[in-house]
Amino acid sequence: MEENKTGKEEDEEDMEENKTGKEEDEEDMEENKTGKEEDEEDMEENKTGKEDDEERRRGSERWTKEAQGKGSESIPDAREDEGYMRMRWQDLEQFQQARGSVYPHKFDVTIEIQEFLNKYACLEAGEQRKDERQSVAGRIIGLRRAGKNLIFIDVKSNGSRMQLMVDRQHFDGEDWEELMGKILKRGDVVGATGIPARNKRGEICLIPLSVKLLAPCVRILPKDYYGLKDPDLRFRNRYVDLICNSQVRQHFEGRAKIIRAIRNYLDNIGFLEVETPMLSRQASGAAARPFKTFHNDLESELFMRVMQREQRRGRADADRQVAPELYLKQLVVGGLDKVYELGKCFRNEGVDATHNPEFTSIEIYQAYADYMDMLEMLERMLKSVCQEVSSRDKSGTIELDFSRPFQRLDYMQAIEEAAGQKLPHPSELETTESVKLLREILSKFKVSAPSNAHASILLDKLCGELVEPKLIQPTFLINQPLCMSPLAKEHREMAGVSERFELFILGREVANAYTELNDPREQKTRFEEQMLKKQQGDEEAIVLDDSFLHALDYGLPPTGGCGIGIDRICMTLLDLPSIREVQLFPLLRPKEGKPEEP
Structure with missing residues (x-):
């Protein structure tokens, strides 16, 4: 033979x-x-x-x-x-x-x-x-x-x-x-x-x-x-996978093209790539648990940065308020009007098809812009990037349409239509009656939520179950309630609503953006509200960051910010079903089947 x-x-x-x-x-x-x-x-x-x-x-x-x-x-x-x-x-x-x-x-x-x-x-x-x-x-x-x-x-x-x-x-x-x-x-x-x-x-x-x-x-x-077909063997022996499966090399060549295209696009329109610390003395209230380490000489506990403007199930918006976001906005205060950082981030949490403890993300900030400017820039950028690779989903039956403009859906209206029920006004979501109603709707659709969950988490659960899976073509969910966005500016025309959007493709969130809150007094109030929730047992509430507030005192210009999950963009454009397919060496459980120790 x-x-x-x-x-x-x-x-x-x-x-x-x-x-x-x-x-x-x-x-x-x-x-x-x-x-x-x-x-x-x-x-x-x-x-x-x-x-x-x-x-x-x-x-x-x-x-x-x-x-x-x-x-x-x-x-x-x-x-x-x-x-x-x-x-x-x-x-x-x-x-x-x-x-x-x-x-x-x-x-x-x-x-x-x-x-x-x-x-x-x-x-x-x-x-x-x-x-x-x-x-x-x-x-x-x-x-x-x-x-x-x-x-x-x-x-x-x-x-x-x-x-x-x-x-x-x-x-x-x-x-x-x-x-x-x-x-x-x-x-x-x-x-x-x-x-x-x-x-x-x-x-x-x-x-x-x-x-x-x-x-x-x-x-x-x-x-x-x-x-070599077995996924576990492939990921544990990536060198053999690359030798035997030529398409694997093509996947990572495609990933490199996507990242290069994103960098080229941003560089060509005047953005400056920067690097910010990956270690911090403060976990900044990350809802996603951070990895911890200890600096012997400084005798100080340090945390690996937990970043991505991504609203995971039950995580509200707390994840994305950690470094490098706060560092990058401090650079905008310092006069770097258009900056971005593409790098590694970490979450000390579970592993599934779209989450790995180590992942790649990009944060983009532009002075004198708002969330709609970031939305339009993201449309143009993805239109340019997707030309580098195929744009079919994993089943090969859906052709993704990246022509502008992408579909736009109001966040609250999308949930109401999917649930078939009117929701409280965004400015009244955190009342006892509103929280009770949200729990009843969740129960109706047999969706569970933590007993101490606030309105932001309950809404996220509803959206995740009823709305997001249906967002196959590139779709923006816009104008999320303010209670879900502690670092976003309140909408200039709608009370209780933030100037924010999330981008979904194939039912997966791939980007999240705000008009950044730049009033230090309002930001301090938001931090204090979050700290109160943490004292009441909400582990997902964020904590006050004095150094960031101090920077805001010097004046943060009107700023638009956007975060993109690089791994998820690569999964989408390369027709791959798992984040492990776009990471050369994903973290795996030990062969004994027990979870990895952090």
Whole structure:
């Protein structure tokens, strides 16, 4: 059985299977340059004989036998790898004693694989550039013998793949038999120097004069035909995932494009990227529990920043009032009128499809702007960014429309329509009667809420259950009640309403923005109200931040602020169902199944 069943390898396989008699001999003679008819006659014997015996000796058949309980999409455990590794190390040590280190310090690559393919695309079928020499390197993803004197090796590097047509007639050195017949295996990293060519089948290749082992793969590699499918194994062994599943690399290339497009857009309209502290002495009342550490020299407890302007279930708005938001608004006070920060944030909480303890977010602030300015900027930016990638959801049945303007829904009206019931006026939501009514509506739809939950949390629960899942196309929920937004400015025309919006796509919140509250007296009053709620047992209430109030005393201009979840934007634009698919090394539970200790 061939190890690879797709693409160019299928072409080569078909070439060998379809050749018969004299035609087979003649084509092999042309490609092999030897003129020996016995090469092709030995091909099947070699496949079923020496190579199969060698593979069985190394225990690699365990990989393809599903009766062993693992199948071909799993990573063998230590016992399965042990026999294979032991035999590989024995062969490698013998080879190393005779030929030198199998882990050389360097290999001089003269051209990348993709550059090689582009440069020699002009070659005709059968043409060779015998006066040129090129050196390429990559990982072996396929290795097939076509007789005694010809071996096809497929190598991949940096997302591109090419073929090495290793012809014994051209090969320099005395280690052909040992290197090609015993040492090189699928998964090994090799370097090759040789003649650029295009074979008779029309494939661009290199005819090596020499091949050097750069790093052996001493563990059994999943077969490329089946790939590595189990999500837990993929995330725990991302390096194997990247080797076996080419689309994974494409996902992270897409993520890089999205982040680069966001940065380019903001830079081009005059924003300055800055960095603010990730450690703070004050957790700033984060509703999402922070990670804690201790600075020995300062003898002070410190907190990892908990940030993102995101309204999680039952979290109201407290999450996004922590660093870097307060730092960034202090920079606006200092005269940096258009700033943003893109970086890591942390939550010491649970893990699910859209939440990871470590995640990436961007905060954007613009002086002399309000929330509608941020809304329009976000529309333009996403329109630009989504052109970089596909915009279908994970099912492939919904085409997302990023043409402007996005749909806009009033927050309270959307809940009323979904619940089929009139809600209290936003300015009266925190009365006892209003809270009771909200609980009755929640009970009607069988939605639970904490016994001490305030109106903001109850509203968030209602919206999360009745409204958000239906927001598939890009949709802004605007004008949230003021009680849900302690750092937002009150609406200039509607009492009890904040100037705020949240952006939803595919039922997921991806952005949140305000007209920032800049009156230090009003901000202090809001902080004090939150502290009172905390004393009454509301763990999600935020705390007073004196340093921020002190900065506001110097005058924060009218300011619009927007926060975007980078991971969620990437999930949306790349059609991926889980945040783990857009994080190279997501935090996972221990294999024993117990939660990770913070």
